[in-house]
Amino acid sequence: MSYAYLFKYIIIGDTGVGKSCLLLQFTDKRFQPVHDLTIGVEFGARMITIENKPIKLQIWDTAGQESFRSITRSYYRGAAGALLVYDITRRETFNHLASWLEDARQHANANMTVMLIGNKCDLSHRRAVSTEEGEQFAKEHGLIFMEASAKTAQNVEEAFISTAEKIYKKIQDGVIDISNESYGIKIGHETHTTSSGGRDGTSSQAGSCCS
Amino acid sequence: MERRRGIDDYEPGPVPPQRPLDRFGFIKQEVGGSTPEGLPKSRLVADYEREARRVRKWRKMIGVGGSDWKHYARRKPHVVKRRIRKGIPDCLRGLVWQLISGSRDLLLMNPGVYEQLVIYETSASELDIIRDISRTFPSHVFFQQRHGPGQRSLYNVLKAYSVFDRDVGYVQGMGFLAGLLLLYMSEEDAFWLLVALLKGAVHAPMEGLYQGVKIVFKVGLALLKYCHEDLIKLSFEKLIHALRNFPEDAMDPDTLLPMAYSIKVSRSLEDSKDEYEKQNRKHIQSTELIGKA
Numbered sequence: 001m002s003y004a005y006l007f008k009y010i011i012i013g014d015t016g017v018g019k020s021c022l023l024l025q026f027t028d029k030r031f032q033p034v035h036d037l038t039i040g041v042e043f044g045a046r047m048i049t050i051e052n053k054p055i056k057l058q059i060w061d062t063a064g065q066e067s068f069r070s071i072t073r074s075y076y077r078g079a080a081g082a083l084l085v086y087d088i089t090r091r092e093t094f095n096h097l098a099s100w101l102e103d104a105r106q107h108a109n110a111n112m113t114v115m116l117i118g119n120k121c122d123l124s125h126r127r128a129v130s131t132e133e134g135e136q137f138a139k140e141h142g143l144i145f146m147e148a149s150a151k152t153a154q155n156v157e158e159a160f161i162s163t164a165e166k167i168y169k170k171i172q173d174g175v176i177d178i179s180n181e182s183y184g185i186k187i188g189h190e191t192h193t194t195s196s197g198g199r200d201g202t203s204s205q206a207g208s209c210c211s
Numbered sequence: 212m213e214r215r216r217g218i219d220d221y222e223p224g225p226v227p228p229q230r231p232l233d234r235f236g237f238i239k240q241e242v243g244g245s246t247p248e249g250l251p252k253s254r255l256v257a258d259y260e261r262e263a264r265r266v267r268k269w270r271k272m273i274g275v276g277g278s279d280w281k282h283y284a285r286r287k288p289h290v291v292k293r294r295i296r297k298g299i300p301d302c303l304r305g306l307v308w309q310l311i312s313g314s315r316d317l318l319l320m321n322p323g324v325y326e327q328l329v330i331y332e333t334s335a336s337e338l339d340i341i342r343d344i345s346r347t348f349p350s351h352v353f354f355q356q357r358h359g360p361g362q363r364s365l366y367n368v369l370k371a372y373s374v375f376d377r378d379v380g381y382v383q384g385m386g387f388l389a390g391l392l393l394l395y396m397s398e399e400d401a402f403w404l405l406v407a408l409l410k411g412a413v414h415a416p417m418e419g420l421y422q423g424v425k426i427v428f429k430v431g432l433a434l435l436k437y438c439h440e441d442l443i444k445l446s447f448e449k450l451i452h453a454l455r456n457f458p459e460d461a462m463d464p465d466t467l468l469p470m471a472y473s474i475k476v477s478r479s480l481e482d483s484k485d486e487y488e489k490q491n492r493k494h495i496q497s498t499e500l501i502g503k504a
Contacts (some may be wrong), residue, residue, distance in 0.1 A: 065382065122451065
């Protein structure tokens, strides 16, 4: 399927907070409790619709451990949106948010939209960070905020989509210069370009000439 | 500490034993169609006989328990190299890896050290390691059982290493290395081999034959070359998927490795690496400057 815009996302946050599970829940609508830990980066993509415009989300999922920061840092460049994830049952993952934001501020473009996600909200009996604290942090740093659960899918869809809505609004308002690729947005050919020369895939491939 | 509290959490439980495994013990992914069961029986017999011949040659070469190994490697390094490239027989890999790396010597020089590290020492990385244990080879029979012998051994080796090499500690990804070793040898042997691989042995008998990162590149390039025709047709997203899921025929070592060995990686690899690192540094420095401004 062709798209009007392509938004590049990056998912960041401490190890074990559920970054890969959020991505899998969003792209495949399933929860996989047992999966390989992420080394370096992983990738996922999905189409969504905003104001009747097809938008493709291209999502880079990163390794959380400190040792991999030098690798993951290079993925901030050219990201339109970031999902910054912590685990509501592990206080330290919340305490580290500031250092993640610092990384983002240093390596991403200043107009990157950041969504703060308090994941694992299904485990409310083990909660170590209150919803208000999450809200407060988001407010102080100008982030959108949601608590979500990759396990139950609660708010997962919403988190990815409202980030896209915010980005879309920035485009409409002229805050983002879409001709500049470092903002992490690409314009697709919305017209029916099924006959893209030489590409041998299915017709759904048309227009996904992104890299 | 999800693992201990995780009763109400996800509980993967043992996978039904009838799930088919590959010959290394991984649960087979249901990939439609191309199953290796389709191989003609004659080929399997030929493979089996070839492996048996190799085992006999290798046993002769290394001697009982590896006693002749050093002597042989000094006298005929080219033969050793050729045989390694043809493939170390699976049943001897555990022993041969220890001999080649020099980890066997480390073990003999440090009696009781591993036990000390496992039982008495504590590591700052313990929680990090625990969090990753169930995320390491979750589709392997030996590691999938929660708190099973596989997971316990993996934890011990990783914890011991993080104490032994405190500067490095525990880094994600080590588990896949240690886990693979544990499929071939005891905990203590695996620990010393991990040490030899990550820190280097006192004296590795095969040092002159080490290929280092070059062989990693060669195998990678061979894979790309083998699948080139298919890969260049793909869109970006399909490409990413394809690069993680190479077809089975591409991964056949008898096809892939000769191809990898034939690829010449020149000095320019080192130059490219230097250039990349220089650029990366420059980028990081410039963004840091901007950040401070």
